[in-house]
Amino acid sequence: MYNTWIAIGSNIKNPKIQADCAINALKNLPNTKILACSQYYNSKPLGTRNQPNFLNAVVKLYTNLLPRELLKKIKKIENNQGRQRNSIKWGPRSLDLDILLFENNIYKFSDLIIPHYDLYNRSFFLYPLMEISPNLIFPDGTTLAYRLSKITCKKLKLWKE
Template identity: 35%
Template sequence: MTKGFVALGSNLGDARGQVLSALDALARLPQTRLLGRSSFYVTPPWGVLDQPDFINAVAHIDTALSPHDLLDALLDIERAAGRVRDGERWGPRTLDLDVLYLDGVAISDERLTLPHPRIADRAFVLLPLHDLAPDLVLPGQGRVADLLTHVDTAGCERLP
């Protein structure tokens, strides 16, 4: 079993409901346990700014799935939620799931890069990841708590 973190986000339809449903789907994955989840955050869009705010969270998992099998399972959850990948990056979406980090795993291929290469730039990932693992050191990026001090968190709000 390998511990890791998965980012969840949505900004179309019932965004909070989509993220909650995705957490339930993660908990039902074979050979995988949901160990915990962060608070939910409302965050401004990143990349393409002309779209609704996002609901973001991070899940802490323990899995025996290979990194690529986990990625495939996350893509299946996205499709089940109505996500259509049409090549547009950073646009609106019913659900977005990203493998952020798997303990001891370093991969860089055409399908997957781990740890996720842009964690350090994204408040919408660092805020919820900090809830779960402030002292986690991401190889090549730094400690989550330190990374969070270097990103703009304006417009980000933890939901009750």
């Protein structure tokens, strides 16, 4: 069994319902258990600013699924919840699930990079991680507290409906 952290993001099609449904779908993955789930946070979008703010959260799982198996499963969850992929990078989306970390391992596949390629720079990943795994040490040996001290966004608001 492996510890893994999954980021949840949504900014259209009722983000709270999207996140709640995603968490329920993650609970139903084979040989997988949710160990912790952060609160829901509100963050400004990256890239295209003419879109609603995002709801963000992080879930810690304990699973037998290997990284690429897990990726296939979470992409299916996204698709089942109406995720439309298009050419707009960082555009609006009903659901975005990202594998942030898998144990303390580093993976570089053509379709998956772990740790997430921009994990250390995104407050909407780091703050929820701090809530559920405050003593986390990243594969490069740095602590979550150190990484949080280096980002410019020093606080995120909680999501309010």
